[in-house]
Amino acid sequence: MATILSVRDLRKTYASGFEALKGVSLDIEQGEILALLGPNGAGKTTLISTICGITGMSSGSVTVGGHDILSDFRVAREMIGLVPQEITLEPFERVWNTVRFSRGLFGKKRDDSYLEEILRKLSLWDKKDSAIKELSGGMQRRVLMAKALSHEPRVLFLDEPTAGVDVELRKDMWEVVNGLKADGVTIILTTHYIEEAEAISDRVAVISGGEILLVEDKADLMRRMGQKQLAVQLTEPIDAIPDALSDYQLEQSGDGHVLIYTYDTRADRTGITRLLNDISAAGLVLQDVQTRESSLEEIFVGLVSGEAA
Amino acid sequence: MNWRAIRAIYQFEMSRFYRTLTQSLISPVISTSLYFVVFGAAIGSRIQEVEGVSYGAFIVPGLVMLSVMTQSISSAGFGIYFPKFIGTFYELLSAPISFLEIVVGYVGAAATKALIIGVLILITSMFFVDLSIVHPIAMLAFLVLTCLSFALLGFIIGIWARSFEQLQMIPLLVVTPLVFLGGSFYSISMLPPFWQGISFFNPVVYLISGFRWSFFGTSDVPVGFSLLAIAGFTALCLGVIWWIFRTGWRLRD
Numbered sequence: 177m178a179t180i181l182s183v184r185d186l187r188k189t190y191a192s193g194f195e196a197l198k199g200v201s202l203d204i205e206q207g208e209i210l211a212l213l214g215p216n217g218a219g220k221t222t223l224i225s226t227i228c229g230i231t232g233m234s235s236g237s238v239t240v241g242g243h244d245i246l247s248d249f250r251v252a253r254e255m256i257g258l259v260p261q262e263i264t265l266e267p268f269e270r271v272w273n274t275v276r277f278s279r280g281l282f283g284k285k286r287d288d289s290y291l292e293e294i295l296r297k298l299s300l301w302d303k304k305d306s307a308i309k310e311l312s313g314g315m316q317r318r319v320l321m322a323k324a325l326s327h328e329p330r331v332l333f334l335d336e337p338t339a340g341v342d343v344e345l346r347k348d349m350w351e352v353v354n355g356l357k358a359d360g361v362t363i364i365l366t367t368h369y370i371e372e373a374e375a376i377s378d379r380v381a382v383i384s385g386g387e388i389l390l391v392e393d394k395a396d397l398m399r400r401m402g403q404k405q406l407a408v409q410l411t412e413p414i415d416a417i418p419d420a421l422s423d424y425q426l427e428q429s430g431d432g433h434v435l436i437y438t439y440d441t442r443a444d445r446t447g448i449t450r451l452l453n454d455i456s457a458a459g460l461v462l463q464d465v466q467t468r469e470s471s472l473e474e475i476f477v478g479l480v481s482g483e484a485a
Numbered sequence: 486m487n488w489r490a491i492r493a494i495y496q497f498e499m500s501r502f503y504r505t506l507t508q509s510l511i512s513p514v515i516s517t518s519l520y521f522v523v524f525g526a527a528i529g530s531r532i533q534e535v536e537g538v539s540y541g542a543f544i545v546p547g548l549v550m551l552s553v554m555t556q557s558i559s560s561a562g563f564g565i566y567f568p569k570f571i572g573t574f575y576e577l578l579s580a581p582i583s584f585l586e587i588v589v590g591y592v593g594a595a596a597t598k599a600l601i602i603g604v605l606i607l608i609t610s611m612f613f614v615d616l617s618i619v620h621p622i623a624m625l626a627f628l629v630l631t632c633l634s635f636a637l638l639g640f641i642i643g644i645w646a647r648s649f650e651q652l653q654m655i656p657l658l659v660v661t662p663l664v665f666l667g668g669s670f671y672s673i674s675m676l677p678p679f680w681q682g683i684s685f686f687n688p689v690v691y692l693i694s695g696f697r698w699s700f701f702g703t704s705d706v707p708v709g710f711s712l713l714a715i716a717g718f719t720a721l722c723l724g725v726i727w728w729i730f731r732t733g734w735r736l737r738d
Contacts (some may be wrong), residue, residue, distance in 0.1 A: 228579040232737045250487070253581040273500060280493025281580045323576070422544030 180206040180362050181227070181331055186236035188222055192330055193227040196222040198386040199236070204331075204364060209395070211373030213476055214365045215385035221261060223383065224333050228258045231399075242333060254282055257329030261336045261366075263316045267309035271300060274308065275322050279371040282327035291399070294325050297352060314345045332356060334365040338372060349378050370473040380472070384480050394472070399441060406437040406448060408455065411462040418458040424451055441469075488547030492583045494590025495556040495597075498564050502598050509598070510605060513552055517606045520548055524670055535672050537701050544699040547669030548610065552604040553628065553732040554635045554664055554689070558656050561639030578737065584730040590620050592640050596632040607725055616700070623708075624699035630715050631692055637722035644735050662687045670714040688714055 181204040188197040196219050204210055214220050225231040229245060238245045243252040266274060275291055295301040303311060308319060317337070324332060338346040351361055353376055356441070362441040367373055373380055374394070381391040390397070399481050413432035424447070427436040435455070439446045455462065502509055521541065526682035530541035536543070565587075568574040576589055610616060618624050639656075646652040667689030673681055684690050685706075695711025704711070729736065 225575075228575075230575050230578045230737065250581040253579060256579065258575070258579050260572075260575055262572055264575065265572065266567075266573060268504070273497070277493050277497045278576060280496075281490045281576060281582065283487045283489045283581055285489070471659060 179203045180241055181364075182239045183223075183227065184237045186223070186226060186232065186449075187234045188226055189234045196386050197226065197233075197236075200383070200386070200388050202388055202391060204362060204380060205379075206362055207357065207360050208378040209363045209365070209376055209393075211352065211377035211380045212364060212383060213380060213472075214366075215480055218383045219386040221335055221384055222386075224258070224335055224364070224366065228256055228333060229253055233378050239288065245430045254327065255330040257324035257332045258332045259317075259324045259332070259337055260474075263313065263320065264318060265308045265316055267307070269308055270305055271295070271308065271319055271322075272304040274319065275326050275354050278323040279326040284327045290328070291322075291326060294322050297355070298322050299348070305431070313413060313441075314341050317345075319343060321466075322347075325356075329361065331362045331364070334363065336366055336368065338367070338369060345370070370471065370476055374472040377440065380466055382476060388477055398469070398472060398477065401478070403438055403470050403471070404441050405468045405470075406433045406439065406451075407466045408437065408452075408462060409433055409466075410435065410451065411461045411463045414460065418460075420458045421451075421454055424454075487580075487582045487586050487708075490580060490586050491590045491593070492661075493707035494587065495594045498560075498591060498594030500598065500603050501564075502560075504593075506655070510602070510682055512589055513556075513602045513606055514609050517548060520611075521610065534563050535675070536701070538701050538703075539614065542616055543672075543697075543701075544646055545607070545616060546700050547609045547693050549603050549606050549628070550631065550667075550689075550696055551664050551669050552606050553599045553631055553648070554660060555656060555675045556602050557595055557599040557632050557635035558639035558642065558660060560598050561636040562646065562652050562656070564591045565643035566652050567727055569643075570596075570649075584726075584736070588640060588726055590715065591635065591643075592636040593630070595636040595639060596629070599632040599636065600629065604633065618700050619702040620699040624696065627692070627696045627699055627711075627715070630719065631696070632724055634715060634719040637719065637726060641722060641725050643731070644729055663687055664693075668705060669693060669695050688718055692718075 180214075181202075183200055183202040186197050186200040187195070189195045200219070200223060212220050212223070222231060226233050227240075227245065227399060229249060238252075240252040240255050243255075245252045272291075272295075274459060275295070276286070276288075279286070280289065292301065295304055298321060300315065300318050300322055309318060311319065318342075321337070322335050337353075338349055341349065350372075353365075357363060363379070365372075379391060380394050380397055382389040392400070409430070410433055414428075417426050417428060417435070421435075424437055427432065427438075429436060437448075437451055439448065452462075524544055525541035529544075532540040534540065542547070568577060607616075642652065642655050666684065667687050668684070673684050673690060673694070676684060691706055691711045691714030694705040695708050695715070698708045698711070
């Protein structure tokens with residue numbers, strides 16, 4: 177896979193003295209979906225704004241498709257589409273006009289059939305002559321997306337694309353994003369919904385305090401950081417964990433009905449067979465057994481709070 | 486140069502004008518007619534002639550200039566301030582265009598709108614007074630240059646403004662008084678010597694005088710001065726815009 181976007185030691189200090197980016201380096205592969213996760217104020221939006229040319233950088237360099245975003249900004253920016261976090265649209269303008277304006281602004285030749293295709297894909301076609309202010313919030317967000325796609329970008333930034341969007345619309349958005357990926361578009365999205373990153377991203381980058389904490393394949397990350405839990409439900413509750421089981425560091429829950437065993441999926445031996453044998457030997461009778469994987473959210477919280485660093 | 490982007494900005498701005506076409510065109514026609522009723526008929530009937538021209542005809546160039554200057558400033562200022570205000574400015578900053586394309590698109594559209602209104606006022610005034618234009622090409626050149634230079638000024642104000650109040654402050658507190666005191670409705674020679682002297686520090690005097698010369702062939706100041714004044718004013722605005730472009734002042738954080 178070729179690198180399409182390369183960020184090198186990017187720093188941004190605002191006039192107030194606030195250091196929003198403290199030397200961010202990041203390589204994004206062509207055609208992937210990268211989820212940029214981080215708490216509020218981590219630098220997600222600053223990073224995106226700097227790459228897109230909205231905010232000036234203090235130092236560092238960024239290239240898109242090998243084109244420097246400062247010295248070769250016309251070619252670099254033509255390749256980028258941005259869906260901003262806030263809904264920012266001219267309220268009195270018609271959908272069709274505003275999307276056509278965006279395409280022209282990016283120097284692309286007029287192509288009404290392509291714009292029609294986008295609007296249809298985003299279920300906006302029957303609203304094309306509506307004024308923006310007549311549309312619902314979710315629809316307005318789709319208009320932002322249509323504007324960003326109007327000039328056929330190769331790299332698409334989605335800054336919190338599904339914030340305040342209902343579940344159905346969110347699923348539609350994911351479908352659109354997956355469709356774009358199939359067309360070879362590289363997608364970088366920031367989100368607060370970790371299940372979103374979990375559902376559609378290939379890789380995850382975690383940013384906190386203006387620094388990238390890690391960039392990793394989502395599945396690897398979950399495997400590496402992920403712990404699994406085995407919940408053993410007993411027919412009879414117990415007051416205390418028998419001494420014979422003390423090595424397993426079990427936790428009790430559910431009025432003494434449930435024993436929870438945490439194990440590492442990467443270990444050669446998980447110890448499950450031995451545990452079940454020992455439980456049986458201790459005279460306890462099993463009613464049910466469940467396993468559970470830790471979610472990206474738990475991993476993320478662990479990372480940001482420094483526990484897993 | 487991204488010509489498609491310039492055209493996109495220009496068309497987008499003009500569509501705003503067409504959308505409110507009735508308001509855009511009716512209000513200058515009505516206000517011009519009012520000026521003619523008040524200044525032309527009521528007051529003008531007592532003044533008779535200024536510099537060999539009937540007072541009604543004499544005020545036409547000033548009236549056109551007054552509208553064209555305020556319209557250029559307000560539409561260019563609003564055009565660039567509104568995207569900043571509602572947040573759509575991000576798109577201009579992230580597009581593969583330089584500041585030059587943004588200026589040409591917005592200033593071009595604002596100047597066009599002002600020019601349309603200026604011509605409309607001229608046509609309206611022909612219903613009230615007999616008007617002959619001695620130097621029509623020079624008249625058009627003065628009109629276009631004024632539209633462009635004041636649209637540039639409006640653009641600068643729009644970039645500078647952080648609120649609608651600020652956006653309206655400069656036109657209201659600076660430009661309107663300068664235009665009114667710039668000989669729109671009188672000849673500078675009608676003033677006492679002291680005020681005549683003061684008036685020559687008012688740049689608008691030169692613009693209106695030159696414009697009036699293109700109509701009647703007479704002027705308060707030599708027409709070369711007028712050309713110099715408008716060229717100097719345009720150069721000043723371009724210089725400020727170049728500086729904004731170099732420094733990114735009020736554009737990027």
